[in-house]
Amino acid sequence: MHFLSLVGRRLAAAIPALLIILAGLFLLLQLAPGDTVDALVAQVGGADATMIEELRRHYQLDQSTTTRLGDYLWRLVHLDLGESAIYGKPVADVIIERLPATLLLMGSALALSFAFGMVLGVIAARRVNKWQDTLISTLGLVFYATPSFWFGLMGIFVFAVYLSWLPAGGFGTIGAGLEGWALVLDIAWHLVLPTLTLALIFLAVYLRIMRASMLEVSTLDFVRTARAKGLSENAVVVRHVLRNAMLPMVTLIGLQAGTMLGGSVVVESVFALPGLGRLAYESVMQRDLNTLLGVVFVSAILVIVINFVVDLIYSRLDPRINTGH
Template sequence: MQILKLAGRRLMSSVPTLLILLAGLFILLQFAPGDTVDALMAQMGGGDPAQAAELRRFYGLEGSAAVRLLDYLWRLVRLDLGFSAIYNKPVATVILERLPATLMLMFSALSFAFFAGMVLGIVSAQRVNGWADTLISLLGLLFYATPSFWLGLMSIVVFSIWLAWLPPGGLYEIGSGATGIWLVLDIARHLVQPTITLALIFLAIYLRIMRASMLEVSTLDFVRTARAKGLTRGEIVRKHVLRNALLPMVTLIGLQAGTMLGGSVVIESVFSLPGIGRLAYESVVQRDLNTLLGIVFVSAIMVILVNFIVDLIYARLDPRIAAGA
């Protein structure tokens, strides 16, 4: 019951954040040069002012910024994200077509970074100042310092061009006609390079956090008591150290969900993945403001949901959180 109370409070506090985010982005976009109609007219090779005015009236781009903002927020209440002039279909349809690729990329990258970082952090903490600790720390620093776009491009050169082990981009092999398990395997094969490229920088952060947390928890009184009782090092790590050391790691998942969404813009562009990150880039280039606002709205909802789940997991790992709800 306490956990549900905590969850409800977290969700209610997210609503003002979402509104401020959308309103702030809407206002900032008003200072950007050009709009959707300008992009359309450029694609058509020009047009007369009357036609431009008619298009602005059709897409709801006339009137003051305050009126358009209130109209947009009212449409959001009815779950109406508007119409995409560039793709000539509702924004919700455009985003739903691209969302699965981004969700698969984020889930696979976050899972790989979390579990690999946790394992490497544990190994590093158990062999502190040894050769394994030094090697893992060096690799973590290297992963953290390497730009993801450069790492992605080098990965394509090595594994796709030189070795021809993995496809250079896309979500699946076009025209292969694969279905069922073969389609799943094909998608998994295409996601190997983007997943590792996106995950490495987060893996470096996780392993450093896990190492520091393990070393800190290992000095606490209850761990010394467990050693005095004669428990083996493996039992102490599994039963006493690991659960407490995981708390900062779980917190970091919620904090990095938004960062990973931002990173997906670069990764999806490098590997030509049809996700909402690449869609956001295309929307900015083509001044498709309705689609861009819809992407921000969906992305904010995703980050809020991830943080909501993290809060529940955190309360489960540390009962003191739920008790203070």
């Protein structure tokens, strides 16, 4: 019952926010110069006035902004994302084709940054003010301060061009005709550089949060009591400090879900990955409003789902939290 109540509250808060985001983006894009027809005409080298008028009628650009916004929101209620002007097929089909690459990139980068950030944060906290702490903190600062596109370009130059260890981009070997585990390994091999590029910045954040949280929890009364009972330091860290110190880390996953989606735009563009980030960039350049709004809609759904899962994990880690109230 508590679970259903939590789902209901999250939906009640998420649906209005989602509609406001989509409506605001729709209206903001009307202020941008040019539209879908202008982009299509520029691609083919021009067209006469009759053709342009027919295209505007086909894409309903001859209607008022209010009418088109109302029509879009009504179609959205029926889960109809419209037609893609770039690909000439339903936006839902285009997004379904691009979604796996983004999910794999985000999932692998999140897992890598969280795991290594937690481990490095624990090591830094256990060796506070020593050379290990200084080295880890310095590396974290460098990772956080360096733009992701620079990491990507340097990774391509060093590991793909100079050493020829990893592929420079793409989501798989073109024309290889791989199947089964061979296909899985090939995709994983192509995702190594993009995953590292996206994960390094978030790894820096996680290790700093974990270090600070470990130091804070270590001074609390229940940790002192555990030490007074004669427990070993490793037992105190694992059983008492680590679990409570992970709470801010879990919260940060939900807060950074949207940021990671935004970072995937840069990473997917650098490594030519066919994901939602690159699709959003192409939609902006082509003024494809339906596709861009579809990407934003799916991205917002992903963020909402991730935050919901984070709430469940948070309540599991901290039994004091009652999800029913």
